[in-house]
Each structure stands twice: as C-alpha cells, then as structure tokens.
Amino acid sequence: MQVDFFFFHLILWANVSSLVAGLWLMLYLRASGKHLLPRLLWHLSLADSLVAVTVCANLLTGLQGNVECKFVLSFIVGGLWVSILVQTYIAAAYMCIYCRFLKTLHFLNGTLCVAWPVGLTIAAFFVFSERCAERDNMLCKFVVTGNRSQVYERVEVVMRFVCFVASLAFYTTALFRVRHFPASVRRFVQRTAISYPIIFFVTYGPIALYLTFELRSNATEVFYVGMCLEGLNGLLNTLAYFVNSRYAVHFWSKFLRRLQEGDAAVIPVPSGMQNIVSFHVGFALASESEVTMFSSNQSFHSATADQDNIFKQECMMSDGSESPEMCIDSFPDPSSFVVRR
Known part of the structure; x- marks a missing residue:
C-alpha cells in the first residue's frame, strides 16, 4: 500500500505539471497565428494537456468495468x-524550412x-480491439486476454517507433542542410534534434518495454515508473x-526587462546622473579558428545572398507585395516561418 501511495502521488503530480505547462504554452501562443511553429506547438500542448487531464481523472475517479476504463x-x-504525430509534423517542418520546400x-x-x-x-482501433481493461488498486489499464491482444500492443509499439x-x-536531413550555416544556427538545430530522441525514449521507453516483453506478472513497478x-x-x-x-528569447527578455524596471523603481537614481551613459569597450582574446569561422560565415552569407533573394521572389506577388499563401524570413529560424492565408 505504501508503494501504491507513493506512485499514486508521483504519477498525479507528473501529469499536473505537464497540464500546467501545456495550458501556459497554449495561452502564450496562438493556434491561428501567421507563424507555423507556434501553431504546431499549440496543437502539441493541447494533445499533451488532454493526456494529462485524462490521466488525472483516471487516478482520482473510481471508474470500474471494461467499458468505463x-x-x-x-x-x-x-x-x-x-x-x-504533431512531433513528426514539427520534425518535417524543420527539414522543409531549411531545405526550402515551400510546397511541402x-x-x-x-x-x-x-x-x-x-x-x-x-x-x-487499439483500445476497442480484443483487449480488456480493468482497474487495479490505482488506475485503469489494459489486461492481456490472449495472444491477439499481445499482437495489438506490439504493433502499436512498432508504429510509435x-x-x-x-x-x-527529418532532423538528420535538417542537420545535414545546416552544416555550412553559422555556428549559432547549427546549435539551434542540434539542440532540437538531440532533445527529441532523449525525451522520446525517456517518456515512452519504459512503457514500451513493459508491453513488448510481457513484464506484467512480476514488474508492476515498471508500469508505474x-x-x-x-x-x-x-x-x-x-x-x-x-x-x-525565438519566443523563449522574447519571453526571457521581457522578464528581465520587468525585473530591471522593478529594480529601477526601488533604487533611486542620484540627481544629475540620469543622462550619463558608459561607452566602455571590452576586448578578449580570439582564437585563430574563431577568426576563420567568422570569415567563412561572411563568405557564406555573400555566397547565399542570391539564393535567398531568389527564394524570397518565389513568395512575392507580381506587384511586389507578399504572397497571400506563405512567406519565409531570410534568417533560418523555424519560428519565423509565416503562413499567409
């Protein structure tokens, strides 16, 4: 009972934290905006919030029986x-933005x-197949009733994989495409490409092992973990x-600005010091590789300027106005992709 009590609160608070994070992101972003990535993140947060609130209802309600579960x-x-599926859409959007696939x-x-x-x-299809569901001491879950139900579970695991x-x-293609981009852009794509497989295996891996290798009889703790x-x-x-x-940068800059405004309101400025501004310049040693990278980035921008102009012209109307369908900024940030309706 102590183990069940511990896992009950652990599962509950994990889903509550996901629900709060999802609702906050949904309120911060707009689903019908002109940028594609915020719309994708909004739908992703909505799906994650649906899962979180349903798991909380599963824990807190006493539903019994096969149909209710x-x-x-x-x-x-x-x-x-x-x-x-939405995460797959996000990965495909990354690839299409950096590869300049407008139609896709x-x-x-x-x-x-x-x-x-x-x-x-x-x-x-998977829930209402030949599988039964019942409630244990904590929540509703599926129970194996035959070989066919095991096949359904393994097929679902394979489809997720x-x-x-x-x-x-898709992320690998985007990484290959930005290999000659500036270092800041490469790091931007690398962070997203690395975080996705880590989160996928950490969050879905234990359940997949539990369903695939039939760890039901002697590993209930694996299911709860x-x-x-x-x-x-x-x-x-x-x-x-x-x-x-880039929305995180805007959010963080606004947060710091509010903190600075609060500090300025609390700490008085001496008279006669309001208009004094410091223009001190700082110098630091730079390695030869950094200087070489800077010069190569300059040559890269000059070499790709014509390509970017050609790409922008594809998004423009004959009269010089923006296309009503879509347009993309020259800076290769997926957050800046604009869909005009």
Whole structure:
C-alpha cells in the first residue's frame, strides 16, 4: 500500500505539471497565428494537456468495468498518438524550412488538423480491439486476454517507433542542410534534434518495454515508473520546443526587462546622473579558428545572398507585395516561418 501511495502521488503530480505547462504554452501562443511553429506547438500542448487531464481523472475517479476504463483509456491513447504525430509534423517542418520546400510546408500547414482524427482513429482501433481493461488498486489499464491482444500492443509499439524513425530522419536531413550555416544556427538545430530522441525514449521507453516483453506478472513497478515518466512528456515537450524557439528569447527578455524596471523603481537614481551613459569597450582574446569561422560565415552569407533573394521572389506577388499563401524570413529560424492565408 505504501508503494501504491507513493506512485499514486508521483504519477498525479507528473501529469499536473505537464497540464500546467501545456495550458501556459497554449495561452502564450496562438493556434491561428501567421507563424507555423507556434501553431504546431499549440496543437502539441493541447494533445499533451488532454493526456494529462485524462490521466488525472483516471487516478482520482473510481471508474470500474471494461467499458468505463476503455472510455478513459481511449482519450489517453488518442492524446498520445496526436502528440506523436504533431512531433513528426514539427520534425518535417524543420527539414522543409531549411531545405526550402515551400510546397511541402504548405501541405503541412493544410493538413495539420488531420493529425487529430488520425490519432484518435488509431487509438480507437487499439483500445476497442480484443483487449480488456480493468482497474487495479490505482488506475485503469489494459489486461492481456490472449495472444491477439499481445499482437495489438506490439504493433502499436512498432508504429510509435516508425514515427520516431521518420522524425529522426527529418532532423538528420535538417542537420545535414545546416552544416555550412553559422555556428549559432547549427546549435539551434542540434539542440532540437538531440532533445527529441532523449525525451522520446525517456517518456515512452519504459512503457514500451513493459508491453513488448510481457513484464506484467512480476514488474508492476515498471508500469508505474513508465506512467510517471510518460506523465512528464508534456512538461518536457514544452521545455524542449519552447526553449529552442525565438519566443523563449522574447519571453526571457521581457522578464528581465520587468525585473530591471522593478529594480529601477526601488533604487533611486542620484540627481544629475540620469543622462550619463558608459561607452566602455571590452576586448578578449580570439582564437585563430574563431577568426576563420567568422570569415567563412561572411563568405557564406555573400555566397547565399542570391539564393535567398531568389527564394524570397518565389513568395512575392507580381506587384511586389507578399504572397497571400506563405512567406519565409531570410534568417533560418523555424519560428519565423509565416503562413499567409
């Protein structure tokens, strides 16, 4: 009972933290804005919030029986599948932005909402298949009733892994495309490409092992640990994707500005010192590699200026105005991709 009590609160607070993070990001971003990446993050936060609130309801309510448990599990599995599909969309958007695939980006923008019916349909197929669900001491979960139910679970694990491989291929293509970009841009893509597989395996790995290798009879703790880590998926997604976007820089700069304004209001400025500004210049040693990288970046920008101008012309109308469909900024940041409707 003490173990169940410990895991109960651990799973609950993990999902509450993901719910708070998802709701905050949904309020901070807009789903119908002109930028593609905020819309993707908004849908990802909505899916993660749906999973978190349903898991909390699963823990706090006393649902019993096969039908009631399957009803709750359908929302949990559906939200997880929508989250996985939206993350695949984000990876594809990264690749398309850096490879300059305008038509594919337009296709991703038009089919973004399709991730919801597709994810919920996949969840309904697996939840209402030949599997039974019942409530243990803590929450509703699936129980194995035969070989066919085990096959369904393993097929679901394989499908999740296929989405992971596709997303990893998209990020790898983006990394290959930016290999000659400035170091700041390369680090930007590398952070996102590295954080995705880490979060995927940390949050989905234990549950996948539990379902694949039939650890049901003697490893209930593995299932509870997997539920705790899966509950942190929404929080980790919010941190990973938001921090690696330019919106985090704007948010952090506003936060620091408010702190500075608060300090300026508390600490009085002596009279006669308001208009004094310091123009001191600091110098630091620079290595030969840094100077070489700076010169190579300058030559790279001059070499790719014509390519960027040609790409921008594809987004312009004949009269010089922006295309009503889409336009992309010259700086290779996925947050700056604009979809004009």
